Amino acid sequence: MVCKMDHGIAIGCVPVWGKRQSCYAQLYAPVADPLQKEPEERTPLPKGNMWSIHKFGGTCVGTSQRIQNVANIIINDDSDRKLVVVSAMSKVTDMMYDLIYKAQSRDESYLSALDAVLEKHKLTAMNLLDGNDLASFLSRLHHDISNLKAMLHAIYIAGHATESFSDFVVGHGELWSAQILSSVVRKQGVECNWMDTRDVLIVNPTNSNQVDPDILESERRLESWFSKNPSRIIIATGFIASTPQNIPTTLKRDGSDFSAAIMGALFMARQVTIWTDVDGVYSADPRKVSKAVILRKLSYQEAWEMSYFGANVLHPRTIIPVMRYDIPIVIRNIFNLSAPGTTICRLPADENGDSKQLKSLVKGFATIDNLALVNVEGTGMAGVPGTADDIFGAVKDVGANVIMISQASSEHSVCFAVPEKEVNAVAEALQSRFCQALDAGRISQIEVIHNCSILAAVGQKMASTPGVSATLFNALAKANINVRAIAQGCSEYNITVVLKQEDCIRALRAVHSRFYLSKTTIAMGIIGPGLIGSTFLDQLRDQAGVLKEEFNIDLCVMGITGSRTMVLNDSGIDLPRWRELKKEKGEVANLEKFVQHVHGNHFIPNTVLVDCTEDSSVASRYYEWLCKGIHIITPNKKANSGPLDQYLKLRALQRQSYTHYFYEATVGAGLPIISTLQGLLETGDKILRIEGIFSGTLSYIFSNFIGTRAFSEVVGEAKEADYTEPDPRDDLSGTDVARKVIILARECGLKLELDNIPVQSLVPEPLRASATAEEFMQQLPQFDQDMAKNRQDAEAAGEVLRYVGVVDAVNKTGLVELRRYKNDHPFAQLSGSDNIIAFTTSRYKQQPLIVRGPGAGAQVTAGGVFNDVLRLASYLGAPS
Ligand code: ADP
Ligand code: ASP
Ligand code: MG
Numbered sequence: 001m002v003c004k005m006d007h008g009i010a011i012g013c014v015p016v017w018g019k020r021q022s023c024y025a026q027l028y029a030p031v032a033d034p035l036q037k038e039p040e041e042r043t044p045l046p047k048g049n050m051w052s053i054h055k056f057g058g059t060c061v062g063t064s065q066r067i068q069n070v071a072n073i074i075i076n077d078d079s080d081r082k083l084v085v086v087s088a089m090s091k092v093t094d095m096m097y098d099l100i101y102k103a104q105s106r107d108e109s110y111l112s113a114l115d116a117v118l119e120k121h122k123l124t125a126m127n128l129l130d131g132n133d134l135a136s137f138l139s140r141l142h143h144d145i146s147n148l149k150a151m152l153h154a155i156y157i158a159g160h161a162t163e164s165f166s167d168f169v170v171g172h173g174e175l176w177s178a179q180i181l182s183s184v185v186r187k188q189g190v191e192c193n194w195m196d197t198r199d200v201l202i203v204n205p206t207n208s209n210q211v212d213p214d215i216l217e218s219e220r221r222l223e224s225w226f227s228k229n230p231s232r233i234i235i236a237t238g239f240i241a242s243t244p245q246n247i248p249t250t251l252k253r254d255g256s257d258f259s260a261a262i263m264g265a266l267f268m269a270r271q272v273t274i275w276t277d278v279d280g281v282y283s284a285d286p287r288k289v290s291k292a293v294i295l296r297k298l299s300y301q302e303a304w305e306m307s308y309f310g311a312n313v314l315h316p317r318t319i320i321p322v323m324r325y326d327i328p329i330v331i332r333n334i335f336n337l338s339a340p341g342t343t344i345c346r347l348p349a350d351e352n353g354d355s356k357q358l359k360s361l362v363k364g365f366a367t368i369d370n371l372a373l374v375n376v377e378g379t380g381m382a383g384v385p386g387t388a389d390d391i392f393g394a395v396k397d398v399g400a401n402v403i404m405i406s407q408a409s410s411e412h413s414v415c416f417a418v419p420e421k422e423v424n425a426v427a428e429a430l431q432s433r434f435c436q437a438l439d440a441g442r443i444s445q446i447e448v449i450h451n452c453s454i455l456a457a458v459g460q461k462m463a464s465t466p467g468v469s470a471t472l473f474n475a476l477a478k479a480n481i482n483v484r485a486i487a488q489g490c491s492e493y494n495i496t497v498v499l500k501q502e503d504c505i506r507a508l509r510a511v512h513s514r515f516y517l518s519k520t521t522i523a524m525g526i527i528g529p530g531l532i533g534s535t536f537l538d539q540l541r542d543q544a545g546v547l548k549e550e551f552n553i554d555l556c557v558m559g560i561t562g563s564r565t566m567v568l569n570d571s572g573i574d575l576p577r578w579r580e581l582k583k584e585k586g587e588v589a590n591l592e593k594f595v596q597h598v599h600g601n602h603f604i605p606n607t608v609l610v611d612c613t614e615d616s617s618v619a620s621r622y623y624e625w626l627c628k629g630i631h632i633i634t635p636n637k638k639a640n641s642g643p644l645d646q647y648l649k650l651r652a653l654q655r656q657s658y659t660h661y662f663y664e665a666t667v668g669a670g671l672p673i674i675s676t677l678q679g680l681l682e683t684g685d686k687i688l689r690i691e692g693i694f695s696g697t698l699s700y701i702f703s704n705f706i707g708t709r710a711f712s713e714v715v716g717e718a719k720e721a722d723y724t725e726p727d728p729r730d731d732l733s734g735t736d737v738a739r740k741v742i743i744l745a746r747e748c749g750l751k752l753e754l755d756n757i758p759v760q761s762l763v764p765e766p767l768r769a770s771a772t773a774e775e776f777m778q779q780l781p782q783f784d785q786d787m788a789k790n791r792q793d794a795e796a797a798g799e800v801l802r803y804v805g806v807v808d809a810v811n812k813t814g815l816v817e818l819r820r821y822k823n824d825h826p827f828a829q830l831s832g833s834d835n836i837i838a839f840t841t842s843r844y845k846q847q848p849l850i851v852r853g854p855g856a857g858a859q860v861t862a863g864g865v866f867n868d869v870l871r872l873a874s875y876l877g878a879p880s
Contacts, residue, residue, distance in 0.1 A: 043230040045223045051269040052079035055238065055260035058090035059277040060334045061177050064127035069334070071184040073275070074233065083267060085197075085238045085260040086181055088173020089124065092117065093239070093253075096170040099148070103155040110152050118145045121176050125183075133183040140179065144172060167250045171198075171240035174256070182235035192233035198248050200225050201241035201262060209401070211251055213262050213321065214244060222266050236263065257315035261329070265321035272322055273341075274314065275334045280342030281306060281313055283364040284512045288505050293516060295363055296340065299347040302363050302458055303329070305494045309366040309456035319344070347460070361468055362459040362515045367504050371403060372423035373449040373484055376430065377413040380442020388414060394433040398425040404454060404496050406487040415485050417498055423448055452484060453504035456496045457511060469495050472511055477658045478876055479510035479605045480629025510605030520873045521554040522631075525598035525609045527591075529560050529582070532635055532665075533612030536862035541575035543866070553873045558598045561589050563613075568597045591621070599630055606876055610865060611636050623650050626659045633868040635665035635861050640746065641739035644753050647746060660872055665864030667694065667740045668835045668855040676851055677747050677839065685841045687748045690807040691848075692837030693827060694740040696856025697724050697731040698762075698803040700833040705801065711787035712780040719777070723833060723856075727773035732762040734803070734816045741805040741814040748809045760817040762803065794820045800828045826850055833857070 054074065061067050067089075074084055088096075095117050102110035118141065125137050148169060155161045161169075175196065182194035200221045203211035238256025243249050251258045257274055264272040281303065282292035298306070300323045307316040313331060322329055323346075332341035381387045388407070391414055395402055400422035407414045418426050430446045437443040462468045469488065472495060476483060485498040499507055513521050526533055540555060547553040556572035565586035567573060573581060599607040609625060611618050611634040619639035622632050623646070640647055640663060654661045667673045680687065693699045700723050704714045715732070718724050724731050738757045745752050761768070763776075764783040770776040794801050799820040804827070807814045821827045830836055835855025838848035854860050 043227045045226040045267075046081070047266075047268045049268075049270040050080035051083060051267040052077065052081075053083050053085065053260050053264045053267065053269045053272040055085040055256055055272065055274045056087065056181075056334070057256065057274070057276045058087040058092070060275050061086060061088075061181065062090035064124045066334075067124065067128060067177075067181055067184055070181060070275075071188060073334070074185055074235075075188055075190050079270070081232045083234045083236060083263050083269070084181070085236050085256055085263060086174065086178050087238045087256040088177050089120065092120070092173035092177075093170055095120075096173055097166070099152055100155060100161050100166050100169055103152040104159055104161050106156055106159055108156075110156065111149070114145065114149060114152065118142075121180070125180055128180060128184050129187065133187060137179055137183060141176065144175070148172065164247050164249065167240075168248045171237070171248060171250055174237035174239045178235050178237045185233065185235065190233065191231070192235055193229045193231040195225065195229070195234050195236040196240075197237045197259060198240050198242045200236075201251075201259065202244055203241045203249060203251065205243065205249065209252055210317070211241065211249065213241075215262075215265065215321075217244060218262065219266055251315075251317070254312060254315045255317075257318040258321075261318040261321040264327045264329075265325060268325050269327055272327055272329045274318075274329060274331045276313060276331060277333065277335060278313060278331075279333045279336055279339040280331045281311065281344075281364065283516045284508055285311060285366065288367070289365075289509055289512045291513065291516075291521075294339070295342050297347060298342060298344045298363060299460055300344060301493050302460055303344040305456065305458040306364050306366050309454060309458065309494070309496070310368040311364070311366040314344075361462040361465055362457050362472075364458050365508055365512050365515075366456050366458065367508055368403060368454045368456075369501055369504060370420045371417045371452045371454060371498070371501075372420045373415055373417050373452050373498055374423065374426055374430070375413055375415040375445075375447040375449065376434070376443060377445050377447065378437070378441070378443035379412060380437060380440070381412065381414070390433060391416075391430065394429040395426050398422065398429045400426045404485075404487045404498070406485045417452065417454060417485070420450065423450070449484060451501045452498050453501045454496055454498055455504060455507050455511070456494050457515070458494045461492055462495065471514060472497075475511045475514035475605075476507055479506055480657065480659055481507045481510065506605055513605055520552060520876050521556065521604045521606065522869070522873060522876065523556050523558045523598055523604040523607045524869070525558060525594060525607070526560045527594075527609060527611045527618055528613035528615070529562055529578075530612060531858045532861050532865070533560075533610075534579075535858040536610065536612060536865050537575060537578055539862055539866050540869075541578075544575060547870075547873075551873075553870070555869065555873075556604060558604075559594050561591065561594045563589060565589055566594050568594070591618070595621075595625065595630070599628060607631065608633055608869065608872055610634065610869070612865070614638065616642060620646070622661065623653060626650070626653050626657065626661060629657075629659050631660045631662075631872055633662045633865060633872065635663070635669075635865055637666045637736075637739045637743060639663075640666060641742040641754055644746075644751055648751075660875055662868035662871060663743075664868050665861050666743055668692075668837060668851070668853075668864075669696075669857065670860035670864035670867065671835060671837070671851055671853050671855050673744075673837055673851055674747065676849070677744065680839065680841055680843075680849075681748070685843045687807075687809045687839065687841050688845070689809060689840040689848075690744050690748070690837065691804055691840075693802055693830060693835055694737045694805045694837070694855070695731060695803065696833035696835060696854070697728075698737070699830055699835060699855070702801050702803060703831055705787075705791060710781065710784040712777070712784050715780060716777060727776070729763045729768070729773070729776055733768075734759040734761050737803070737805045737816045738814075741807055741816060744805075745807045745809075745814045748807060750807070750809065750812050750814070752812075752814060757814045757816060759815070762818065790818070798823050802827045802830075826852070 056070050060070055099110050099113050102113060121141055125134055129137060178194050182192050185192045200218060202214040202217040204214055205211050238259040239250050241249055241251060260272050278286060280294045281298060282294055284292040286292045300319045303314060304316060304319040307314040326346050328343055328345035330341050330343050333339050376391055400418045403417045405416040427446060427448050434443050457472055481499055481503045483497045483499055487496045526537060544555055559566060559568040560578060560582060566589040567582040567586050608631040614636055616638040619636055622639050625632060664674045697718060700718050701714050705711055715728055719728050738754060738759045741757055742752055742754055767776050767779055770779060791801055799822055801818055802821050803818050805816045827836055833856050834852060836852040838850050840848045
């Protein structure tokens with residue numbers, strides 16, 4: 001080892017306690033050398049309930065004002081004795097790591113970065129302290145900074161920093177915050193001592209970037225420290241410690257929680273309170289799941305599992321030391337003192353387990369990103385003892401951290417997750433360890449799957465309670481999320497799944513809302529706020545509250561787009577104001593961006609697009625949307641009556657996925673026609689024929705074409721009453737009815753195209769090319785004669801005229817035409833603009849099954865769309 005002295009700093013050597021006396025003695029040496037001979041008179045260390053431990057995280061001491069606030073909390077705590085563990089001011093540890101990174105990358109800006117660190121602490125101290133306290137802190141600070149400068153200079157020259165060097169540098173944030181805080185407390189007239197925990201906490205490094213506390217040695221040093229600093233209030237540095245050889249080290253990132261827990265155990269304290277910036281432990285990371293809820297109580301095991309799997313509100317190592325003495329940990333929010341926080345303690349067995357409610361079985365969810373999955377597969381592994389040992393031996397040799405393991409019971413494959421940054425080394429080690437087995441084909445492959453995340457569901461007894469994992473996987477399937485691997489620990493405390501990183505947040509939200517909120521939340525995007533779309537939005541506005549309160553369904557309209565403008569909102573559009581908002585806040589419509597917003601940029605696991613247009617270009621996007629897991633609901637007939645191959649592709653996709661495509665309102669508006677047909681088919685009935693009056697407009701016209709009235713007069717009346725399209729030829733041509741016939745025919749399995757359906761148009765041949773609707777209406781009376789003749793013939797035979805669509809499932813054909821029906825036929829009884837549809841099937845052969853009712857109009861069509869939305873909600877788990 002090269003030991004070159006530069007500015008009094010040893011490069012390549014680590015600052016050792018003994019040596020520190022010479023180099024750094026005045027810097028952090030409030031106490032004498034802990035290794036020196038014990039003094040004769042000792043103040044014994046009192047232990048037990050009189051002590052309470054507080055830990056203040058970086059955000060709690062982020063500014064001078066916050067430090068003052070912490071001092072007040074300490075002073076107001078009426079415990080007999082207090083030990084306060086404090087983190088570095090927020091961001092400072094990152095700044096310190098950055099200094100090292102810069103210096104070893106030979107980037108001179110470490111100097112200005114160090115100045116920023118100095119400035120931050122100087123200003124804070126000047127805001128809070130004065131007189132001697134300030135002077136003495138500033139002199140220590142300058143001293144530390146000039147030493148750090150020398151040390152960083154050495155690192156800069158060497159282009160490298162050892163781990164001990166880094167640990168020594170980065171721990172300064174805690175040294176400064178603890179000293180400032182203790183001076184502030186003293187300034188209030190309350191006596192206290194600050195503790196450099198490197199004098200007390202002794203830890204042994206392990207090979208997995210963790211340290212293990214040496215409790216016995218730490219106790220000995222604590223007693224020694226206390227005998228020299230007998231205090232009722234101690235302000236101790238978090239994060240830092242020493243090795244048994246007195247080399248400064250740290251408890252690794254976020255380690256101050258762990259420091260507090262070790263202190264709790266050393267003092268056998270009454271309680272450890274961890275102060276942070278959230279109200280407690282949430283059922284999921286509140287930054288990812290806005291509807292996460294605070295958990296009031298957690299068992300030690302549950303808290304450990306949550307933190308191990310990524311809930312960084314608590315360091316995972318925090319639990320073990322306190323658990324030994326049953327010391328409760330309370331997580332509290334320094335910015336919201338009225339919140340009671342989360343208590344982590346030993347829970348009686350029946351506190352969780354006896355209730356079989358999902359909510360009490362699953363406490364929370366956590367995720368870890370940036371993982372890779374390694375899959376070792378081969379038939380030669382089965383029954384060969386030691387394979388797992390070999391695999392994990394190789395992994396251990398490269399020092400990689402295995403986060404979860406899953407082995408199929410057939411023993412054909414072992415798969416495990418490691419941090420992405422370690423996976424290449426792991427894969428190489430496995431390739432070389434198993435090179436013979438690979439050559440011989442006993443192991444077929446060592447596969448690496450990159451960009452994975454782990455999602456863990458945590459809760460006491462959950463893994464052994466039937467139904468919990470089914471619910472979990474069901475929620476994932478419904479959110480269209482593919483699970484790569486599963487592990488269910490025998491511990492009964494967690495179920496872990498590995499998924500693609502890009503799916504992770506959506507998965508988290510899906511399972512969270514399924515278990516925790518037991519509420520079905522759906523993000524909606526409304527395309528086409530025309531007559532039907534806007535009626536639907538108004539119905540939704542009037543009903544949303546009831547759905548939420550009574551049925552636990554939360555429908556959130558994230559965006560509304562017309563053909564020119566769209567309005568988007570991250571937390572849901574205020575429906576009573578959607579028209580104004582679209583006018584005031586509308587932006588240029590862009591369907592791509594719209595869909596991305598509704599599906600991607602929010603906290604809701606399920607998305608539905610409601611297409612209220614009549615546009616075939618919108619319909620042609622359904623396939624792509626369904627592929628993305630977006631549900632579709634529409635009254636737009638274009639997709640189901642468009643090109644057959646596209647229709648078949650769409651249906652095939654829908655059948656093999658958990659994504660839903662509902663289109664009840666394409667035929668008969670709100671009448672249950674598609675669902676009746678599907679019900680018959682699914683229960684094994686055979687459709688023979690479907691015949692019906694599918695056009696509300698033509699139904700109205702022929703119901704009123706009676707007595708002496710002329711056909712053109714009735715058409716004119718229907719147009720006046722807005723029953724027809726602006727150009728009545730669109731109704732009279734029969735194309736719309738033909739589309740409905742095609743939709744029903746295809747539903748029955750007939751492979752027909754629109755032009756396979758013969759359609760009798762009621763637009764007289766010479767008028768098909770008339771330029772405008774007005775011209776058409778003017779000329780129509782010239783043809784009244786023909787229609788009157790038709791009617792008279794029918795009447796003479798005791799019949800009426802009806803314009804119908806027919807699906808002949810036996811002969812696999814369909815048609816649309818004007819037909820005559822006996823006066824007592826159900827079709828002859830129709831009034832207004834009602835639709836009527838008769839299903840003749842194997843079961844309903846003598847008497848067809850008839851569905852009848854208003855089949856046109858914005859209210860009933862929008863109602864049909866709404867009904868599909870509620871059907872979707874119930875498919876997604878809403879109570880029925
Ligand atoms: P401190 O600096 O006080 O130690 P941390 O940033 O380490 O604070 O931890 C608190 C943060 O943990 C919260 O701000 C929150 O964003 C995050 N967090 C992640 N998962 C959870 C969870 N399940 N419950 C609460 N907070 C969580
Ligand atoms: N300051 C250290 C870190 O940021 C330790 C902590 O705050 O828990 O990692
Ligand atoms: Mg923390």
